[in-house]
Amino acid sequence: MRFFDTHIHLTDFKNTNLSELILRLKSADIDKCVCVSSSPDDWEKVAKAAHDFAFDIIPAFGIHPWYIKQTHLNWQHDLEEYLKKFSDAPIGECGFDTLKNTDIKAQKEIFNIQLEFSKLYHRPLLLHAVKADEILQNYQAVLPENTIFHSFSGSLERARQLTKFGFYFAINTRFFQKKEANRILQTIAPDRLLIETDAPYQSAPEDLPYLIQRIAEVLQKDIQETSEMIYLNAERLFLSD
Numbered sequence: 001m002r003f004f005d006t007h008i009h010l011t012d013f014k015n016t017n018l019s020e021l022i023l024r025l026k027s028a029d030i031d032k033c034v035c036v037s038s039s040p041d042d043w044e045k046v047a048k049a050a051h052d053f054a055f056d057i058i059p060a061f062g063i064h065p066w067y068i069k070q071t072h073l074n075w076q077h078d079l080e081e082y083l084k085k086f087s088d089a090p091i092g093e094c095g096f097d098t099l100k101n102t103d104i105k106a107q108k109e110i111f112n113i114q115l116e117f118s119k120l121y122h123r124p125l126l127l128h129a130v131k132a133d134e135i136l137q138n139y140q141a142v143l144p145e146n147t148i149f150h151s152f153s154g155s156l157e158r159a160r161q162l163t164k165f166g167f168y169f170a171i172n173t174r175f176f177q178k179k180e181a182n183r184i185l186q187t188i189a190p191d192r193l194l195i196e197t198d199a200p201y202q203s204a205p206e207d208l209p210y211l212i213q214r215i216a217e218v219l220q221k222d223i224q225e226t227s228e229m230i231y232l233n234a235e236r237l238f239l240s241d
């Protein structure tokens, strides 16, 4: 099996260097990954990682809703420069979180600029959405189709709505803590399903075989077939050219 981890924070692992980390990913059968960033402080580190391990790492540049205050005056210009430099780079992670940050106006301002860039440069948008259903109701019609709901945690009803727009859903092992998990998984179109670790936060690189096994059980598919299908979904989305 080979895995495409669509959401990992490689720059946030403590006490390990990048070469060691890449070896760890390889031994966990992670063939490629999207290394997300959370604030402008991460961008140069993510760019360097993607430069040093170009075959393995797709860099993503964005501002996480928890860190919207960690922006500097020229952040829009800098973000645009990184997007120009890395022609495959998606934008993220970005989005809304009203649980940790109640300043919705500020979150919208930062998000809107990232949304504009995703359209202008035709880049996937890696979306963090926590307690943000109401806000996203107003955005869903204008989000690009290649929007990825990272660590999807919405309801079955919400999954049904979002599916109609053709969005992607990236899930990690936490997804199965939800009561409706199996039904949500059956609702997502097979070609819109992605996996992620969100390591070092929500799960570990070594958890992916278990995640695939759970998904395969619910979809009543062969494990190999399931992992390859999901790998190819990510490949199509992130490495289209």
Ligand SMILES: [Zn+2]
Residues within 6 Å of the ligand: 007, 009, 036, 093, 198
């Ligand atoms: Zn994350």
